[in-house]
Amino acid sequence: MGFSGGGSNVLKPHKHSSAVQDGSPLNMNNVTEATLSAGDVIFSDGAALQRLAIGTPAQQIKVNAGATAPEYFTPSGGGAGLLRNTATLATAFSTSSTTFVDIPSLTHTCQAGSGNCICTFSTTIQGSQNGFVTWNWSVDGASADVRTDYNYNMITFTAISATLSSQIAVAQLKRAGASGSITVSYANENSVAYWLEIS
Amino acid sequence: MTIIYFKKELPCGKNCHENFSKQVTMLCPNFKDSVTGHISILHSSPHEIIVSCYDKGNHENHRKGKIISTKFNNTQQTFQGTLPTKSELEDL
Numbered sequence: 001m002g003f004s005g006g007g008s009n010v011l012k013p014h015k016h017s018s019a020v021q022d023g024s025p026l027n028m029n030n031v032t033e034a035t036l037s038a039g040d041v042i043f044s045d046g047a048a049l050q051r052l053a054i055g056t057p058a059q060q061i062k063v064n065a066g067a068t069a070p071e072y073f074t075p076s077g078g079g080a081g082l083l084r085n086t087a088t089l090a091t092a093f094s095t096s097s098t099t100f101v102d103i104p105s106l107t108h109t110c111q112a113g114s115g116n117c118i119c120t121f122s123t124t125i126q127g128s129q130n131g132f133v134t135w136n137w138s139v140d141g142a143s144a145d146v147r148t149d150y151n152y153n154m155i156t157f158t159a160i161s162a163t164l165s166s167q168i169a170v171a172q173l174k175r176a177g178a179s180g181s182i183t184v185s186y187a188n189e190n191s192v193a194y195w196l197e198i199s
Numbered sequence: 200m201t202i203i204y205f206k207k208e209l210p211c212g213k214n215c216h217e218n219f220s221k222q223v224t225m226l227c228p229n230f231k232d233s234v235t236g237h238i239s240i241l242h243s244s245p246h247e248i249i250v251s252c253y254d255k256g257n258h259e260n261h262r263k264g265k266i267i268s269t270k271f272n273n274t275q276q277t278f279q280g281t282l283p284t285k286s287e288l289e290d291l
Contacts, residue, residue, distance in 0.1 A: 094215070096216065096237045097260075098237070098272055099258040099272060100260070177274075180216075183242075
């Protein structure tokens with residue numbers, strides 16, 4: 001006997017309420033069938049159920065412009081990309097140059113694209129006089145000089161690039177006065193440079 | 200600028216650079232460190248040494264085979280006289 005009751009084989013109009021002879025609530029848990037495809041989503045337009053076909057990979061659902069229905073959309077871009085790099089100079093490097101010279105093994109090439117790069121560079125310094133360190137960027141040019149202490153001290157130097165665009169950053173060192181030398185990574189206390197690229 | 204690059208075992212310590220600089224000046228009195236030239240040393244084993252003489256009237260810095268030329272600052276002067284040779288420096 002159909003759930004319309006009375007021996008009739010005609011399904012009468014009915015509601016899926018809890019009322020007796022009114023049918024049971026619509027069981028959608030692996031029972032109810034409809035003209036749907038895998039991944040489809042059902043929503044109401046206020047009068048009847050509607051089908052929202054599944055979107056394409058990585059699409060997301062949002063409310064449409066009229067605030068009447070959901071719809072799929074393709075997100076434009078994403079959050080900021082972050083790339084971290086580390087370079088260590090485990091061997092002391094000294095120079096008596098009063099013009100900046102490159103510190104070996106502390107060169108960094110930024111990834112292609114737009115964005116910024118932040119570099120933090122820490123090193124120990126030894127010299128009979130002060131020195132200076134800087135980062136020289138192939139596109140942006142030299143960062144502001146940072147004056148070092150002449151004793152056996154640690155300095156930390158931060159530089160921020162205006163662009164990425166595959167530019168190359170080179171750590172440089174010079175001494176302040178025309179006498180003696182200035183040394184980074186003195187006594188093999190490592191110099192470490194951390195780069196964080198934000199694209 | 201004339202740049203002489205070589206590797207050499209050196210007794211390393213606090214005065215490593217200054218000691219080698221004095222030896223270069225004894226060999227070549229016209230070499231005044233930081234004024235008519237400069238020395239850069241990577242204190243590895245063996246040490247990597249670059250002796251730069253400002254005989255062309257400018258400062259130069261080598262970067263991966265390219266030469267970065269810079270005008271003299273107010274303390275740098277042109278190197279005059281006979282340049283040291285690589286073998287002379289290696290024998291110091």
